[in-house]
Amino acid sequence: MKISxxxxxxxxxxxxxxKKELEDMDSQxxxxxxxxxEKLAQMQESKKYYRQIYEGAAHLLGVEVETDGxxxxxxxxxxxxxxxxxxxxxNQS
Numbered sequence: 836m837k838i839s840x841x842x843x844x845x846x847x848x849x850x851x852x853x854k855k856e857l858e859d860m861d862s863q864x865x866x867x868x869x870x871x872x873e874k875l876a877q878m879q880e881s882k883k884y885y886r887q888i889y890e891g892a893a894h895l896l897g898v899e900v901e902t903d904g905x906x907x908x909x910x911x912x913x914x915x916x917x918x919x920x921x922x923x924x925x926n927q928s
Contacts, residue, residue: 893900
């Protein structure tokens with residue numbers, strides 16, 4: 836099917852506009868990913884902070900802090916109750 840010169844120009848402009856939108860979207864996605872990475876880093880720092888508080892309080896109370904097999908520490912390992920650390924994390928989300 837042969838297209839006219841006007842149609843060809845229109846399709847070329849459409850392609851250029853779509854390409855620019857794709858590039859803009861890629862840029863916007865990268866910015867969003869960077870913000871997410873920064874937020875995750877902040878959350879990891881907060882988690883370290885709360886873990887230190889948790890471990891310090893457990894130490895002062897003489898409560899043994901055990902790992903749950905995944906490297907997560909839990910003063911109530913093996914108990915049916917959720918640990919205060921997990922409760923703090925759930926309340927923050």
